[in-house]
Structure formats: structure tokens, C-alpha cells
Amino acid sequence: MEGPSIQSWAALGFLHELEQVAKDENWHDNLLPVAQQVNQYQQRYVAIPIAIHRLNWMWINQKVLRQYGLAVPESWDALIDVFERLKKNGVEPLALGKDQWQVALLFENLAFGYGGADYYQRAFIQMDPAVLNSDTTHEILHRFRAISRLVKPGMSHMRWDEGTQLLIEGERAFQISGDWVLGDLLASHAKVPTDIACYPAPAEHPGFIYNMDSFALFNSPRTDEQTAAVVSKTLSSPEFLKAFNRVKGALPARSDIKLNGFNSCSINAKKDMETATKTGQMIPSIVDSMAVSPIAQQATSSEIYRYFNDETMKPDDFILHLQNIPRGE
Known part of the structure; x- marks a missing residue:
């Protein structure tokens, strides 16, 4: 899921809450601020941020x-x-x-x-x-x-x-x-x-036009706490995010992942993202579901x-x- 659609599904009550996993994995300190913002509904996590894409x-x-x-x-x-x-x-x-x-x-x-x-x-x-x-x-x-x-x-x-x-x-x-x-x-x-x-x-x-890929778990009889914890911890782990984004060309949604082994385009993108965040030039994409x-x-x-x-x-x-x-x- 991307952007406002996460909020829409959460408002309908369809998404499995991930607040306990977020606390266990310290998402508050380890996720980039934009990832925290996009993946919460009413200040509680309802989706797992995976990748930040640069569109420009x-x-x-x-x-x-x-x-x-x-x-x-x-x-x-x-x-x-x-x-x-x-x-x-x-x-x-x-x-x-x-x-x-x-x-x-x-x-x-x-x-x-x-x-x-x-x-x-x-x-x-x-x-x-x-x-x-x-x-x-x-x-x-x-x-x-x-x-x-x-x-x-x-x-x-x-x-x-x-x-x-x-x-x-x-x-x-x-x-x-x-x-x-x-x-x-x-x-x-x-x-x-x-x-x-x-x-x-x-x-x-x-500047930096972005969208973000996230995974969400729907409420269903098959989505118990243990399943949600295993899936969320795996997909949000530094090891998975680093391996995934290195081959995808995107940036990990966590701030504590070093980009050694990444292509220089990705390394430059991260520098530009950090600058754009400070200067107010980081903007969500309209076309790609973020704005x-x-x-x-x-x-x-x-x-x-x-x-x-x-x-x-x-x-x-x-x-x-x-x-x-x-x-x-």
C-alpha cells in the first residue's frame, strides 16, 4: 500500500494494528520521520514501511x-x-x-x-x-x-x-x-x-519527490498476533530492508542502515533526501499515490x-x- 490508502483502510478498521511490534522493534527511533508519519493511523502503526522511492x-x-x-x-x-x-x-x-x-x-x-x-x-x-x-x-x-x-x-x-x-x-x-x-x-x-x-x-x-512502499496485514482469522509479529519483524528488519532495497534501487525506510554495497545513485539519492528534508524540498508524489x-x-x-x-x-x-x-x- 501507499500513502493515503493506508489511512483509508485503517479508518475503515480493516488493518491489523502493529503497535506492539513497533515498540518491540523500536520503530520510533529507527524509522525515518516520513516513514513514521505515513504508516501510522491515529498515532498507532498499521503498516510496515519497506522502501522510499525517489521519482525525480x-x-x-x-x-x-x-x-x-x-x-x-x-x-x-x-x-x-x-x-x-x-x-x-x-x-x-x-x-x-x-x-x-x-x-x-x-x-x-x-x-x-x-x-x-x-x-x-x-x-x-x-x-x-x-x-x-x-x-x-x-x-x-x-x-x-x-x-x-x-x-x-x-x-x-x-x-x-x-x-x-x-x-x-x-x-x-x-x-x-x-x-x-x-x-x-x-x-x-x-x-x-x-x-x-x-x-x-x-x-x-x-528536491526529492517520493513515494513509499508499505505492507499491511488485514484483520482476518488467519492474522493472529504471532503471525503479525513474525511478518512485521522480518519485513522491517535491517537485514531484509538492506538486501531488498539494494537490488530494488530504492532507499530503506530505516535511518540506521548504512548504504555500503549500494550503487552510487542510491547513495546520492540518500544525500539528496536528507538535504531536501532539511530545506522543505521533499514532496510526496501526486501521481504515485502519496499526496x-x-x-x-x-x-x-x-x-x-x-x-x-x-x-x-x-x-x-x-x-x-x-x-x-x-x-x-
């Missing part, structure tokens, strides 16, 4: 960029310029499938990177009408349209992992997606970051997807549609 990564095939003499873009305008140059040389710039969530995640990276954490939170989580209808939003939508015109002709119904394989093979130059890409790169024995490099997606202010209710998430992603694919849809229409989305839990 830009994965780059270094050989493709070198072949055409292109530098790593440090802004969204520079990225669009690189996309245009690659297209002129017959290279599809971006590994992006037609799944709604893939397109919406691209927009989320652009909105966060171009507007910053405060703008992103006020515009797309709080849905502040003044911020949502600002020049910043129009500038973001202008760039999103430019990207869609460049990449839509080369898009297919490929899954994200198929896109990662095209990135490895040099059939695509970029993939803007979460750290699950790293898991596939490592499983494919790609040289990371030598051949496939990891850079934070372009941003005016460095809003499932209904609002689906409706927002649907409008993003529609704007990406429909050139007749104007920015003002997009903004109006988002303003009309119910924001209830």
Missing part, C-alpha cells in the same frame, strides 16, 4: 549524448533543446510509454522542477486557484506541450521496463522516471553510472494525460478541469 530521476545513455556532442541538460529548456537536436539526428530522445502514469510522472517532474516545492504543493496538492492559474503553470504547460510534440511520434505502448531496455540499447537517450529503473539496470548488468548515468531531473531548487486521495490522483493524472495527447486542449481548460476535481479524502 533523469537516466541518460552517456554514449548517445557523446556521439552527438551533447551536454547533460541542467534545465528543462536545455532538455527540450537536447531533445530537438536528437530528433534532427533521427534519435528518439525519451523512453516513454503510453501508460497514463508514465506521462503524468513526466509532468510531475516538470512541474516540481520548474516551479519548485512551494509552487508544486500549493498548485497541485492544495489546488490554490491563484497559484494554479499563475504564469508559472502556463509556462509549465507550454513546455509540456513542446515535449509532447517531440516524443509522441516515437511513443508506443511499451512498459516502463521495456523503455529501460531501449535506454540500455541506445534506442532512447533519456528516461525520466523513478529509482525502480535502477533496479532493472542492475538486474540487466548495465554499468551504472558509467554507461547509464543518473542525474536529478532538472530543477530550479534541488492526495485515490480519486483525486486518478482524476489529476487523467487530465494530464489528456492535455499531453490532445493539442486542442488549451491551458485554461486544463486548469479549469483541475480546479473542479474533488479534493476530499
